[in-house]
Amino acid sequence: MKRLLVGFMILFISLFCMTAFAGTATEAVDDTANEVIAVLKNKSLGTAAKKERLEVIYKRMFDEVELSRLSLGRNWNKLTASQQQEFVQLFRKTLENAYANKITDYKDEKVKITGERALSADRAEVQTKVISASKGIPVLYRLKLKEGKWKVYDVVIENVSLVQNYRAQFREILMKNSPDQLIEILRKKAISDVGKPSRN
Numbered sequence: 001m002k003r004l005l006v007g008f009m010i011l012f013i014s015l016f017c018m019t020a021f022a023g024t025a026t027e028a029v030d031d032t033a034n035e036v037i038a039v040l041k042n043k044s045l046g047t048a049a050k051k052e053r054l055e056v057i058y059k060r061m062f063d064e065v066e067l068s069r070l071s072l073g074r075n076w077n078k079l080t081a082s083q084q085q086e087f088v089q090l091f092r093k094t095l096e097n098a099y100a101n102k103i104t105d106y107k108d109e110k111v112k113i114t115g116e117r118a119l120s121a122d123r124a125e126v127q128t129k130v131i132s133a134s135k136g137i138p139v140l141y142r143l144k145l146k147e148g149k150w151k152v153y154d155v156v157i158e159n160v161s162l163v164q165n166y167r168a169q170f171r172e173i174l175m176k177n178s179p180d181q182l183i184e185i186l187r188k189k190a191i192s193d194v195g196k197p198s199r200n
Helices: 002-006 006-016 024-042 045-061 064-078 081-100 164-175 178-191
Strands: 109-120 121-130 138-147 149-157
Touching: 024 045, 024 109, 024 121, 024 138, 045 081, 064 081, 064 149, 064 164, 081 178, 109 138, 149 164, 164 178
Parallel strands: none
Antiparallel strands: 109 121, 121 138, 138 149
């Protein structure tokens, strides 16, 4: 867990390096990288303005339902339709808060695309490397072609999957709590994480 938290800044930097549009998955990554880095480096924008711009990109790039469904695994079907809908919204807020609190940690890292491989007819994995002054961190994006648009459904940092990490956490919570209690835990987390200072 500590490793993932330390690596979340790596995820944040590269998380927005793609947008949802038709074309190859690599094109999606490549075309948006400069736009996002420009937002992070723009000294005329305050943290709140940067957060707003990056949230727009987040909502375009992620398949929120698929990300939520995979993160819950088999437990997804234990939630009612209304609970699933609220879970998607709260999980999005949890992730948004996590990266928003890291905006000021950006240190001129760059993203280099190193490859792409097809996972199926409508799924692909784009391999990238986040390059800082001291090292390069491998980050993989798994995307699904949905209604003609590439959408991210998982991010893997140094072999640690965002989906698998949260699935383990949610599984542990649901072993002792009901779906209603899980939703309540996420509600409280979404509120408590707002404006929380970043930690290295």
